[in-house]
Amino acid sequence: MVKSLWIGLWLFYLSAPVTDLLRGGHSLGARLLGGLGLAAFVAWYLILVFRTARQMDTRRVLFSVAVLAAQATLLSLTLGREWLVLFVYVSISSGAALPGEISRWTVPGATALLTLTALAVPGGDAYLAGLLIPSLMGGFAMVGIRAMIRTTIELRQARATVAQLAANEERLRMARDLHDLLGHSLSLITLKSELAGRMLPDRPEAAARQVADIEQVSRQALVDVREAVSGYRRPTLPGELAGARTALTAAGILVDLPGDWAEELPEETEAALAWALREAVTNVVRHSGAKRCTVTLTVVQTLAGPVAELTVTDDGAGGPAVAGNGLTGLTERLEAVGGTLTAGPAGQRDRGGAGFRLLARAPLGSGS
Incomplete structure (x- = not known):
């Protein structure tokens, strides 16, 4: 939804060719062919931009951008200067869909093709000044947005990795602490239990002292385990x-x-x-x-x-x-x-x- 709204902002530039189709004085056949060409251009453009998230092959993207450039050139040369605005879409789509090392050349290339076509179209030079900056800056703006999106995705992945590593480190800490705490305490409990067993029934008082020690060690072990789980256990x-x-x-x-x-x-x-x-x-x-x-x-x-x-x-x-x-x-x-x-x-x-x-x-x- 957000991507659709963002891409839709650029469609207001189509008002010039649509108005030319309705009021430009073209014949019915020219209008029909121009309408079909414009619909094909917009459909190709939207497919190209929306499928970028699916990691299209670079060669296919270059072919698609070339098709858009050819359509823009043909429509501009046949229908007039109002159609030069299509080159803005060529520049934007190349910046949005191609990797940065390629789009840094395709965006100026689309702008250069716009200039050549405008000079070949009657009255196109009057439109040229108003289209050069949108074509050039819009294309490079999409290059920056694409890089920002890629960086954001990598940052999210890095945060997920850091969270996983922190969880693993915490589990390792708890495993170490519990092993050290319980190993010592259980060994002492076992020894004192054996001593108490040997003292019975001849030395019940001494056995009772051992049992009291066992109770004290057990209680301390429970406290130590709770502190270890809470992360506050620091032996001295x-x-x-x-x-x-x-x-x-x-x-x-x-x-x-x-x-x-x-x-x-x-x-x-x-x-x-x-x-x-x-x-x-x-x-x-x-x-x-x-x-x-x-x-x-x-x-x-x-x-x-x-x-x-x-x-x-x-x-x-x-x-x-x-x-x-x-x-x-x-x-x-x-x-x-x-x-x-x-x-x-x-x-x-x-x-x-x-x-x-x-x-x-x-x-x-x-x-x-």
Whole structure:
């Protein structure tokens, strides 16, 4: 509808040839042939412009524009100067239907053909001045409109792509957060459930304390999941260090943790290292079979600036790192803040096992 109204605005130029058909003193045969020629011209013009949205072949469009130009030339030479206005439609249709690299030549070409025809038609030079600007400017205006429409379509497609990428990124964030949160919490719940089961029925009071701990961990896990879904979950290193001590102690693993951490870290950097600590401790509890776990947290100076290093080492079975959801998610988190993740055997065979070590590094930036 909008396109029809826009194209219809240009049809007022047909008043000159229509008036010439009615009052130009032509014979009946000339009127009939002129009317048929005008109807064919308008029909061809409308088909050409409306089918542009269907991406017609460029060669077919060029042929159609050539047919319109031939009709305009023939009608102008046979019926008079009033028909020179048809060249405006030739120029506009070429600007609207052809690609910009072609229409930049066809629009001046149609205007040049208008000039030559006007000079060949009796009295045509008097109409020429009033038709040159509409032909030239109208054609290039349609070139600009066509480019604007194409840009608008590309912009809409780009916005749709950005929205899809944002949705995918949000799903990935939620998957990472839920994996890290629930993996740690469920591992701790499993350990404490096993402890409570072994304590019953001989030590009911100790079992009751384990059950109370399970309830507390479950409630905290529910809060963490809600915060993660809402996008507000940002773990801290002090909190994760306390959680690591609780989880490792419950699993019967001797733990060596750094003292109170007072270093001020950028929020994103601290969150990435806290997630790394949580995932590393969860893997130690679930998979390592270790007897001792050591966690170190330091700030070292490098040529690129200060870097925070988190190392989690155990004396368990060790083995090569398997790039599962946890390590993959950690790598993505650290890369997002310019950090790196290294995981692999720790080489602690002298302690009864190969051991495993996870090293997370994140830059502090110049403002730290």
